[in-house]
Amino acid sequence: MLKLTDLIQMAGVDLGDYKIHCATGLKSPPLEAFFDGRWKQWQEEQNQKNFECDRILSLIQLEDSRWLFAGVYDVLGVKAVVRPRGDCYQYDTREVHGLEHLTGRTIIQFEKKFRASYLRGPKYADQMLMVGLLEQRMTVGEFPGFNAVLLSHAKLKTVVREDIDSWRAALGNVAGVYIITDNSTGKQYVGSAYGGDGIWSRWSAYAKNGHGGNAELRSLLQEKGSAHADNFQYSILEVCDLNASDDFIIGRESHWKTVLRTREYGLNSN
Helix, strand or coil, X not given: CCEHHHHHHHCCCCCCCEEEEEECCCCCCHHHHHXXXXXXXXXHEECCCCCCCCEEEEEEEEECCEEEEEEEEEEEEEEEEXXXXXXXXXXXXXXXXXXXXXXXXXXXXXXXXXXXXXXXXXXXXXXXXXXXXXXXXXXXXXXXXXXXXXXXHXXXXXXXXXXXXXXXXXXXXXXXXXXXXXXXXCCEXXXXXXXXXXXXXXXXXXXHHCXXXXXXXXXXXXXXXXXHHHHEEEEEEEEEECCCCHHHHHHHHHHHHHHHCHHHHCXXXX
């Protein structure tokens, strides 16, 4: 099997003094940042001076020993930043061009049996083996079925921005009742979608501004700031035929509000 470093060198890129960044974050998932086009910014904020090198070779964990190659970045500088949530180091990086055919497409086998996430490159270069090359850059993926929908706000924005066919086809052909959970508090909002493009149309509005025009969610984001929408998680409670009457769907919405008690303890006001 080919080594990742061989593929990079074949593309005419010299890694020089480099570190391997093995991204496995749970609180702010790196794969979501990659899907949402925020990977460079996500990587640049570090709690320690982790990138004392010329270049960063970025890997994002997919499962166990499988990783996604997320590009190579020049380290241009770093500065200490004081922030309310904790001091950090803010790096300035630039993605190295010429690897677009590999970035987001190359699947790597790398058996990492230790916790360290910032590794000196030459020591591990022989262990990073290519086991797959996707036809297209990895994205959120195909629609998983109505019973398996569980989207973070970042993933929802990616689904809508990329207009993924399987998601649009599924969500655009059904009405129904959905639930939004604020993962920072556990509070929930139950809503419904009917007419037009059904749930797809409704969720596209949430992807755009976080509140989708709902008074309760708009008020929450005005209080907490628009970035608070990053805490939202979207799922489907019940699917209905697009031809079902508005009154029927609103009745099902009311039923779920009663079941989950989102009027008393959640984010619904009516």
